[in-house]
Amino acid sequence: MSDDKEEKKGVFDLVEGLTVIDPNALAEFKQEMTEAVIPEIVKIVEERRVLAAESRHWQLKC
């Protein structure tokens, strides 16, 4: 039983000294990710997919 309880504990319960982070400290990062990084990642990944599709027919025979 005690082992089961141990398994249900998350890392936050197992390590002492962890503190809550001020949400204001994360706001800038969250905004950057939401408004710039993630849309760019999605766009880049799609662009790479198209480039890969175009390059699939390159002949390699040297």
Place this chain on the structure above:
Amino acid sequence: MYTWMPLTSRADLAGLSKHISAEYSPEVVAKRLADGISEAVKGVLIERNYIDKDYRSTYYNFYAKKGQHYRADCVRLHFFDQTITFDDKALKLGCPDNRLADHYFGYMVLRPTGIATIGRSVVSPDVRSGASRFIISADHKVHLLGYKLRVQGFPSMDQHIDIAVCAHAACWSILRHYSERYSIYREFLTHDITMMAQQFNPGGLVPSKGLEVSHAERVFQEAGTFPVHVARGKSGKADLSFYRQLSAYVESGFPLFAAMHTRGHAIAVVGYEWRTPVLTGTPGLRYAWDEVQSLAVVDDNYLPYLSIPAKAGTPYSAEEIDAFIVALPEKVFYPADAVDRLAPALFKLGAVVGLPPKDETIIRYFITTGSALRRFVRDRESEFDPKLLQIVMTLPLAQFIWVVEFATEAEWAVGQIAARAIVDATASLREVMPLWLFHSRTQALVFDRQTVTLDLQTGMRGLKISDMGHTAFTRMDQNLRPTQTK
């Protein structure tokens, strides 16, 4: 059946033609060896009547069907240092310390095909003139005269020309490395590779007409890997993200199938060398790719570990690579493109974590396993606050993780870093916080991946890190073998 050929210099390799018949093309082989191996090789043992499984696979399926008669057996050349002696009566190898394997530099099979005779070879990068500093390698067992030898290296062979081209040879090299390095991958012979490239048996000389990049992708899929195909952007050489990813995968220990579109050529990228660190003091965010001086490639026109410059200026450089395929394991969902964009964004957390200024930082990212990270941390316990160590050991990491390291120029020069982020390689593209851990010497951010995607605030905690009496962490160089030039 066995002939010992001592070498006083590389010029003595010309003597191979006295011992090996013309169908193995010994003059061409001798010249290739003389141009590419170091003077540390002082003895060659010639093993005749060698049955090579890769050649046999092509013999049974192609050469045996031809009007010209081809032999079924091969010659194998074994390379040793100056301490080895050979008793040709007792067929016995000897050395003062009785540690034969320590004095063995690998082997090269010669096929009886008249042209393109260099077959399956595993030669140590330690005896390859000009080999790069870091090479992806695996242990290859070698059975010779009742001795069990081993060599660390990367497999290579010349293309057969008539039934296999450069792309087949590059696929074969990579998959043979996988079968030796990772137990979950089976071994594929040369003929298997030509069959795997097509949906049906193309027969005859169709494979000699060349492969398309898609065929190579198919070979890796058939082999049970999960190939990711990355092509360079229309901006060409200015697509630095393409090269950063290329170097990241190589640093992760994944050899790359690389296409050079304008040459119509394919090679395997198997290593790299950083340029000598110089403190420039020039501001600007840099990446590990900016520090790469050369790539080590397996090109079937040369001996393995050919070193090609990273930047242009010579006819043959890494800038000619315009697409690559990396044969990944399953469960790497977060692509390098995402890591490449995420990494600089992490500076927005710089004030919380304690990162060096962005324009004084060198970023390096690569894939590894959670267990490799734990092993690395365990081996350097004294560098880590016990609570940070506890976190690394406790986090329920996915099998694969992306590691992003941040170093100042001064730290980079001595193999150290200021901070490290552990990114979940199974994360989704649209996650705001795809991290497990982000730490410097003073502060750590720990993420509960169960809850952080739902609520950033509740899925994240901070930890103030104790001063462990050092100024930086050791860079995690784990996946490639450092070359020990002999």
